[in-house]
Amino acid sequence: MIEYLVPQNIDDRICKNAVRILEGGGLIALPTDTSWLIVCSFKSKDGIKRLRKISGDREERLFTLLCSNISQFGEFCSIDNSRFRLIKRLVPGPYVFILKTLLGTEKALEIRRKEAGVRIPDHPVPAAIINALGFPLYSVTAKRSMIRGEDSVYDDAELEEGKLPPIPEDELFEGGWKLEDVAGIDLILDTGEERPRIFSTILDLTGDEAALIRQGAGPWPV
Numbered sequence: 001m002i003e004y005l006v007p008q009n010i011d012d013r014i015c016k017n018a019v020r021i022l023e024g025g026g027l028i029a030l031p032t033d034t035s036w037l038i039v040c041s042f043k044s045k046d047g048i049k050r051l052r053k054i055s056g057d058r059e060e061r062l063f064t065l066l067c068s069n070i071s072q073f074g075e076f077c078s079i080d081n082s083r084f085r086l087i088k089r090l091v092p093g094p095y096v097f098i099l100k101t102l103l104g105t106e107k108a109l110e111i112r113r114k115e116a117g118v119r120i121p122d123h124p125v126p127a128a129i130i131n132a133l134g135f136p137l138y139s140v141t142a143k144r145s146m147i148r149g150e151d152s153v154y155d156d157a158e159l160e161e162g163k164l165p166p167i168p169e170d171e172l173f174e175g176g177w178k179l180e181d182v183a184g185i186d187l188i189l190d191t192g193e194e195r196p197r198i199f200s201t202i203l204d205l206t207g208d209e210a211a212l213i214r215q216g217a218g219p220w221p222v
Contacts, residue, residue, distance in 0.1 A: 002176060002188045007124045015132040018187060022133055026186035027051060029142055029179045030129065032121035034094045034198050034217050035172045038146075038185060039066060039126075039137040048110060048138055054184045055140045056150060061164065061213075063109075064096050064117040066137040068130040073097075073118050076105045076136070083205050092122035094217035098204040109138065115206050125189055141199065143171045146182045164202055164214040172197035 003014050018028055022039075025046030029038050038054065040047030042065065055062070065076060070087060073079050077099035079087070087097055096117045105116060119139075121127075130137055173179055174197060176190030201218035204211040212220055 001186070002180070002190050004190050004192055005125070007191050010124065010128045014189070015128055018129050018189065019132050021186050022047065022129075022137070025050065027054065027184060028129070029176065029182070029185050029188045030125050031123060031176065031189070031191055031193075031195050032126055033092070033123045034121070034200050035167075035195055036142040036176065036179060037066070037126070037139040038142050038179075038182075039129075039139040041133060042108070042136045042138050045110070050184060051138060051140060054146055054182070055143075056145060057140060060111045060113050061098070061117065062140060063111075064119050064139050065109075066126055066130065066139045067118055067120050068127045068136075069120065072136055073099065075102075076108075077101055077116060077118060086205070086210065089222065090218065091120040092127075093120075094122070094198070094200045095119065096200050096202045098202065098206055098213065100206050117202065119200065125191065129189070141167060142173050142179055142182065143167065144173070145171060166214065166216070167199045169197045172199070 005011060005014050022041040025044045027038055027040050027050055029036055040051045067073060079099060096119045098115050098117050101114055101116050174194040176188050179185060179188050199216040201216040201220055202213040204213050
């Protein structure tokens with residue numbers, strides 16, 4: 001099902017319907033300042049299981065906590081003053097930050113790693129859904145391999161080296177209507193505008209210095 005909306009004036013009824021779907025373990029596709037994401041509720045174990053299944057990805061670094069403000073980072077991840085200042089300069093925007101998780105986050109997301117990716121996209125649709133839900137979303141980039149029922153487009157050897165290569169452009173979606181071919185999505189929130197086929201820049205902030213994991217739309221260094 002597709003709901004068309006105006007990003008500058010999002011209908012409250014659409015937000016309430018999206019929240020109902022998310023709370024019930026459903027999956028939603030939505031636009032961001034980069035490409036399309038598929039999301040579930042951070043607090044829905046059923047939603048997280050469905051998201052992992054639909055994505056075909058086993059690597060936990062490919063999943064991201066989608067937030068609407070920096071204060072939400074601190075509820076799930078460790079963030080000191082220097083990291084806060086860097087993140088504040090770059091958000092909202094096309095960046096994912098890898099941070100060390102707080103006790104309980106790994107259990108909530110059923111992950112084995114002690115770090116997680118967090119992001120604040122510069123787009124009103126995800127912000128509206130997060131604010132209506134009351135807490136972050138768990139997300140993964142929408143890829144055409146999901147239609148073909150294939151596993152991750154990433155090479156395991158490259159992932160083991162600690163780098164995330166760019167997502168092939170032809171794997172990304174432009175129009176929201178094209179995601180109707182992805183089985184398992186309960187709702188597509190579409191602004192009617194095609195999204196650029198670009199991906200986010202990923203920065204690892206778990207060490208003493210910020211490390212570039214993947215160069216994307218966000219410039220680095222800044």
